Amino acid sequence: MSNQTPVDVLVIGGGNAALCAALMAREAGCSVRLLESSPKNWRGGNSMHTRNLRCMHDEPQDVLVESYSEEEFWQDLLKVTGGQTNEEMARIAIRDSSSCRPWMKKHGVRFQPSLSGALHTARTNAFFMGGGKALINAYFRSAENLGIQIDYNATVFDIEVMDGVFKSATASHLQPDGSTTQETIYAKSCVLACGGFESNIGKLRDAWGQNEWGEWTADNFLIRGTRFNQGTMIDRLKEQGADIIGDPTQAHMVAIDARAPLYDGGICTRIDCVSLGVVVNKFAKRFYDEGEDFWPKRYAIWGRLVALQPGQIAYSITDAKAVGRFMPPVFEGTKANTLEELADLIGLDQNVFMQTMHEYNHACQIGTFNHTVLDDCHTEGIAPVKSHWAMPITQAPFYAYPVKPGITFTYLGLKTDKTAAVYFSDRPSPNLFAAGEIMAGNVLGKGYTAGVGMTIGTAYGRIAGKQAAQFVLSPMQPHLIDSGLAGAMALSPSLEDTLSEES
Numbered sequence: 001m002s003n004q005t006p007v008d009v010l011v012i013g014g015g016n017a018a019l020c021a022a023l024m025a026r027e028a029g030c031s032v033r034l035l036e037s038s039p040k041n042w043r044g045g046n047s048m049h050t051r052n053l054r055c056m057h058d059e060p061q062d063v064l065v066e067s068y069s070e071e072e073f074w075q076d077l078l079k080v081t082g083g084q085t086n087e088e089m090a091r092i093a094i095r096d097s098s099s100c101r102p103w104m105k106k107h108g109v110r111f112q113p114s115l116s117g118a119l120h121t122a123r124t125n126a127f128f129m130g131g132g133k134a135l136i137n138a139y140f141r142s143a144e145n146l147g148i149q150i151d152y153n154a155t156v157f158d159i160e161v162m163d164g165v166f167k168s169a170t171a172s173h174l175q176p177d178g179s180t181t182q183e184t185i186y187a188k189s190c191v192l193a194c195g196g197f198e199s200n201i202g203k204l205r206d207a208w209g210q211n212e213w214g215e216w217t218a219d220n221f222l223i224r225g226t227r228f229n230q231g232t233m234i235d236r237l238k239e240q241g242a243d244i245i246g247d248p249t250q251a252h253m254v255a256i257d258a259r260a261p262l263y264d265g266g267i268c269t270r271i272d273c274v275s276l277g278v279v280v281n282k283f284a285k286r287f288y289d290e291g292e293d294f295w296p297k298r299y300a301i302w303g304r305l306v307a308l309q310p311g312q313i314a315y316s317i318t319d320a321k322a323v324g325r326f327m328p329p330v331f332e333g334t335k336a337n338t339l340e341e342l343a344d345l346i347g348l349d350q351n352v353f354m355q356t357m358h359e360y361n362h363a364c365q366i367g368t369f370n371h372t373v374l375d376d377c378h379t380e381g382i383a384p385v386k387s388h389w390a391m392p393i394t395q396a397p398f399y400a401y402p403v404k405p406g407i408t409f410t411y412l413g414l415k416t417d418k419t420a421a422v423y424f425s426d427r428p429s430p431n432l433f434a435a436g437e438i439m440a441g442n443v444l445g446k447g448y449t450a451g452v453g454m455t456i457g458t459a460y461g462r463i464a465g466k467q468a469a470q471f472v473l474s475p476m477q478p479h480l481i482d483s484g485l486a487g488a489m490a491l492s493p494s495l496e497d498t499l500s501e502e503s
């Protein structure tokens, strides 16, 4: 089956980046069709799990307090990525984050101030009222109102590209009776916004391989978000000669409760008491500085740290002093009146555990505990050190939370530029664009700072939609399709034009 009348813009994916692209292309006057792999009730990919967007602002803006300048945002990004970022693309996303909210509001998204006890983000992050699910619902509602054709249960498994020019995509439609039909969809331009490959355990297994203990590291990963981001389009594009960027093992990975479900556990499975206690591996040994920096700056390194431990499991240990100082996890911790009992209940070697705890407790230099600053409570004479918030774990009851690596999203993806164009042999496609996780690796070579996933997806989703429309509406379009990549260079879309009409 194939569509008779080609649509102007085809959008593949149904999360934040896809919807931003679809809405922008439709607003520019194009016909738009959006294909979402999931059924309607699971629509929205990882975006439905989000809570906030990191925003630059020079003065207080509705829900954001004080200011967060372009330079400070950029320095934060530079620090977490260790310089593995495209500065031009990053700064475009940063600047867009200061002006995108009126557009988001126009499409029904509402904001609220940061909750106290969340990640101390009142200055830097605008929170979505109702969370990412409400944002996604608002965008879908707006898309329906604007006449965007939306197909659920529609998984694109193939794409035809000739000389860097998008021609068609082939989707499998899951029918109510469980059967599938196939459809080849022709479009004048296309936006890929179908996530990374984080939902695909087989691919994660290949990327991470076996560790020094002979374990397949990824077998113990949990996927924090959607099951639908299988990375199929990254593979197909690679086969068609698209330029790929990123390290397949780089990802946003958080330490989450080991009892979380394999998919869609979401934010409530995160364990946020690491900086208030110690973390030991399955051999009851500490392995990293739990008080290195503020938790919001460090929480995203703990998934990888746990992934590198034997069995990919660890235990966050606290005592009564930590209660009330962190967001309570969704599952209750194991509780005991003595540390010996706690070791037995979680199945750790009691002698080694007690030795670890004894050494830690004696190494704590008593200072003035203050969880809101880098305080002077630290350890001396043990490795690894605990740099801040080191308090002896001595006050019953004691708690243990088992943690595993929770993968949020992968960074391997398509090379793009500031116009969101997909690259083939180092040249931009005239009519194939990418946005969101599938190209986030251009900005995030490694590391993460809270809320930047939605910053990248919103900025490049909007850019991709507008560029796709600009291509369709260009009087040169038929010629450009014929002349492939050479034509793309001639079009040389101006980003200033792309963003100029936004407010």
Ligand SMILES: Cc1cc2nc3c(=O)[nH]c(=O)nc-3n(C[C@H](O)[C@H](O)[C@H](O)COP(=O)(O)OP(=O)(O)OC[C@H]3O[C@@H](n4cnc5c(N)ncnc54)[C@H](O)[C@@H]3O)c2cc1C
Pocket: 012, 013, 014, 015, 016, 017, 018, 035, 036, 037, 038, 043, 044, 045, 046, 047, 048, 049, 050, 051, 052, 053, 054, 154, 155, 156, 157, 193, 194, 195, 196, 224, 225, 226, 228, 229, 230, 231, 232, 233, 265, 266, 267, 407, 408, 409, 435, 436, 437, 438, 450, 451, 452, 453, 454, 455, 457
């Ligand atoms: C638990 C959790 C919490 C998070 N919290 C935040 C936060 O607060 N702030 C923040 O900035 N970031 C957060 N993130 C990261 C954020 O979700 C992503 O950066 C962002 O949502 C990516 O948007 P996207 O549109 O690229 O991908 P997604 O939202 O994942 O959308 C991809 C879409 O593509 C569809 N799809 C996949 N393959 C195909 C195919 N072959 N054919 C058709 N459709 C396909 C999927 O069904 C899905 O709808 C969080 C992630 C998780 C998992």
